[in-house]
Amino acid sequence: MAKASRRKLFKFGAAAGGALVAASARAATAATAPAGPLSDPWGHSLGAGVDDRPYGQPSKYEKDAIRRYVPWLAQSPQADASFTPLQDQPGIITANGFFFERYHAGRVSVNPAEWRLMIMGLVEKPLLLTLDDLKRFPSVSRTHFLECPANGATEWPAAQLNSLQYTHGLIACAEWTGVKLSTLLKEVGLKPNGKWLLAEGGDGSHLTRSVPIEKALDDCIVAWGQNGEALRPEQGYPVRLIVPGWQGNQMVKWLRRLEIGTDPWYTHEETASYTELLPNGKALGFTWVAEAKSVISFPCPEKPLTGGPGNYEIRGFAWTGRGKIKAVDVSFDGGVNYSRAALQEPVLDKCMTRFTIPWHWDGKPALIQSRAVDETGYVQPTIAEARAIMGTAPVYLNNSIQTWQVLADGSVNNVQLG
């Protein structure tokens, strides 16, 4: 057992080499900087200590790597969305600080000590759980993407926003930790006629969505952890539902209630919202799964080719709500010819996958595209193919191939072909 009086005074630098490290550090404090400009001032001075920042933050030089929102997209910032800066995401994990937001009544600050989860309806034994209760159940950690079905909505009628962040930034990917929903449903005991689950959020909008029991028992997670720490407030702290591969709005935040019923609830958010009027006059509802999609993140409008003609690595992201990405093909001529990209391992289920392909740019204008194929064989459609299904005035489900136009000066523009 620890007792301060018993501790051995192990010190950094003291055990081997004496106190030289700290002593030389102190000498540096007193040193006078040489006259004239330094090419590396950081190499000639003491930096900050471990005592100034108990929770780490990005470099001050990364101030442009932030979420952004479009002021005209909603009537209030509490009913709006901000977009992930995908152009600044290097791997499949989205930095927690970058995660896009989508609120219906703003980001609320739930006190975890007062939070409760009610599980009720067609169950043998209803439950009211505290956060500590929930954390006692067997848990899993799974890395999954989370995409808003409105990702790319502005691009349905035409190429409108000259930005990777705004055209594709309603997606993020994290390692989620929590209890499998199936574990909780086994605990409460489903009644035989319990065929649907309702998830309800605890914020002012009390967003509700219906989930068929097959999906609820498959891979859903009642999650409290996100990329190495507690769930962020933006993601529903302390607990949100993760419905892997399905629309982001089904992954109810600030989760407070799960109800089991016989039929879907046809809530506001699955009838008035998150449905799509098709050209034939029918409304498309319960469009759960995020179909295969991909986009090139380098180069892109925010990250042009700055070094002139020569060798580059083209990089991007692919994902599918139906399992794993099988392949990504990249075109440099607007879709006439495609070459197979390399997929970065591990390729995970319902997770962003990073792809790369080398490119020798000759300095001439080019039209670059990526096209994802998932393990079901589904191929990401062109914008024309997608419009043929969805019409020209849809809002949701734009998973079409993105075309970036590279100009001779290395700048990159959002265009649509044909």
Added chain:
Amino acid sequence: MAKASRRKLFKFGAAAGGALVAASARAATAATAPAGPLSDPWGHSLGAGVDDRPYGQPSKYEKDAIRRYVPWLAQSPQADASFTPLQDQPGIITANGFFFERYHAGRVSVNPAEWRLMIMGLVEKPLLLTLDDLKRFPSVSRTHFLECPANGATEWPAAQLNSLQYTHGLIACAEWTGVKLSTLLKEVGLKPNGKWLLAEGGDGSHLTRSVPIEKALDDCIVAWGQNGEALRPEQGYPVRLIVPGWQGNQMVKWLRRLEIGTDPWYTHEETASYTELLPNGKALGFTWVAEAKSVISFPCPEKPLTGGPGNYEIRGFAWTGRGKIKAVDVSFDGGVNYSRAALQEPVLDKCMTRFTIPWHWDGKPALIQSRAVDETGYVQPTIAEARAIMGTAPVYLNNSIQTWQVLADGSVNNVQLG
């Protein structure tokens, strides 16, 4: 191409269901809260909008989930370490804000526009690279742990610090993105007598370490990305060397120079520091690989059993610098009997692995331990076995089995057996 004048006014809530979402949100602003205390005030008010926090932060209720340091461990906070709050890490990814620090001359703030990497020595074509230059090379993303060899140093003579954070928190794990060192060495062209690589940091300490060329050509990464964003200043922004599975101090931060030579350099940090005087009078140097290790993170001194006797899930982390974790065994009786824990997939190379095992706690005192086995067959030693090799006054390389004593009141203490 995007033109503001051409944009279609797609708005959230406006396309399907009218402006109801935003309108109801506004109504909520004006609503008067009911008199008396609310059990969920967050469900009766508007939260924050997307306009107030372009870079996300944790909940205010997570203010105890922070790095911590021990004031007596070093003479100056610029030559000290802070510890990862492992007790708050749910999966294998360490939140970037949690990453432990270890400085030799403080955390410097390098301007990426002025940063350069020199590659020189026994090469055909020396290179001086800007950050943009570096990013043009083919890249990889790999998830690896990073451990200071002094992790557990205070525990060599006796169980001293009653804390998971302080006994095991000099480790963290991230998805790193960058260029393989082998790619850069191919570019510069190694001369036949180039057998060692020197990596030099750009901070005031100019930390230097030698790496044998076989490791340099194997899996080392010159990394600029960390868990979904640019490398953090604490990790050497803009670029650090990742030497997977090897001691953290070899993963030189604020990397500025790579030199190829015929022999190791025997620098200060591999002779006066980071070596170990053995009982037989010989000094143990170039101890590169972090051997297999594990620890239970729930329960632990910071996270006791708060719910009384009953079912719990025991959770922890395991890692090895020699490849993948093959198994973790957990004992509830101080090492007399062991049961096999479940490993959370994916189990990755030189990466933290999460393990779990259910436990029915009868409410009596218990001694819980975890023991890792890696794919080479190496078994994590007891503290007695480790001391038999290293003596009783070592500093580094404490990878011994941790024992937590669970008391009848659910509290947890750091103890050592036998």
